[in-house]
Amino acid sequence: MDPITRLPPLTALRALEAIREMGSISMAARHLNVSHSAVSHQVSILQDWSPTPLFVRKGRRTELTAAGMSLAETTRQAFNSIRHEVDRLPIRSRQVVSIGAIPMLAQTWLTTVLVDLVRDMPEVSVHLGLALFDRPARLPPSLIISFANRSRLTHGDRLLFRGDAAPVCAPSVLAEHGGDPDQVLRSARRIHDEDSRLWRTWHQVSELPDTETARAPRISIEESSLIRAAALAGAGVAVCRLALVRDDLERGNLIALSSQTIDRDFFYFMRRSQASPQNADQERVEAWLLNRARKDRGGA
Known part of the structure; x- marks a missing residue:
């Protein structure tokens, strides 16, 4: 069978994802802003397409079988990959040096030398990520x-x-800008999450204008612990999840630059x-x- 014809309609897969996430056809319909019968129709399409039962009736409820749950999880991961790639489209045109490292090396060494790297090559955009090829096999989580x-x-x-977040920086970064948080937010080098959503969202709700030009060199990091580590090392100013940097803030290792938070x-x-x-x-x-x-x- 041709690989393309083996796939069910994307609308049916979207309904499957919603049923898994929301727990029922009624809640899935509400989540997708469509009628109950519209989701039920997609369920019928999926069941007709699959050689294996994906759904089972229990009283008045329709639930996923083990096979349906497995397909729904795979669908969720696939759609999340697409959503993530859509968010990344604006940075695809950039010329970026991408560095991958195992987590321990990345957190204990690479993020600290990142300060000197961007100082010596201020015109270069750097992307730091994790290389997880050394991750051991593990039991499925309960x-x-x-x-x-x-x-x-x-x-x-x-x-x-x-999970609310706000801009933070190391004391050294604040000192470099005269101890003025607003000056840090205006002119310090920013540490971006991979698709820059955090900074973009923060500027949308704050009164401080976004002064970073679209083509300005930047640091982009794809994982929260690495963003925190880079901020602690003084690589720039980052929007961090406050729950994860609470101890750093209390100890004075990081400084909160604004009371304006996002992602509440x-x-x-x-x-x-x-x-x-x-x-x-x-x-x-x-x-x-x-x-x-x-x-x-x-x-x-």
């Missing part, structure tokens, strides 16, 4: 701790703490894996993590 907009959370997800509707959350059977130990660990999140970060 509890998944992740990060998402509240609208993407599903029934049963437990909020750990908020984003959260770190815990989800039970549907692929792993629930047991008493899992429940104890889940409760412990929730209590610790409230103690350490005030909860969500």
Whole structure:
């Protein structure tokens, strides 16, 4: 069979993703802003297309089978890859030097030498990422701790703490700009997330104009822990998740530059894996993590 004809319609896959995320056809229809019958029609298309049952009726509810859950998860990952690539399109025209490193080396060495690298070559745009080829095999998780907009959370997800973010920098960067936070925000080199959404969003809600030109050399980093590490090393000013840099702020290793935050509707959350059977130990660990999140970060 031709590979293209093997794929079901994208509209049906979008409905499948929504059913997995929202937990029912009714909630999926509400999430997609379509009628219940429209989603039910896509369910029928998928079931007719698949040689294996993807859905099962339980009373008045339609639920995913193990095969349906597997296809839905693969679909979610594929659509997220497309969404991520769409966000990255604006930076594809840039000439960027991309560096990949194993996590330990990246965090303990590469982010510190990054300061000297961009100082010696101020005209170069640098992209720092993680090379995970050394990651060992691991057991499937029973509890998944992740990060998402509240609208993407599903029934049963437990909020750990908020994901709001604000600009921060190392004390050395603030000193270089006369101790003036506004001057840092106007002229210090920025550390961007990979698609620059955080800075773009922050400028949209703040009163400070975006003075960085579209073609200005920049540092872009694809992972939050590396963004934090680069900010701690004094590589520039970054928009960081406040829950993750709270200790750095309290110790004075990072300085908050503005009270204006973004992403107040984003959260770190815990989800039970549907692929792993629930047991008493899992429940104890889940409760412990929730209590610790409230103690350490005030909860969500």
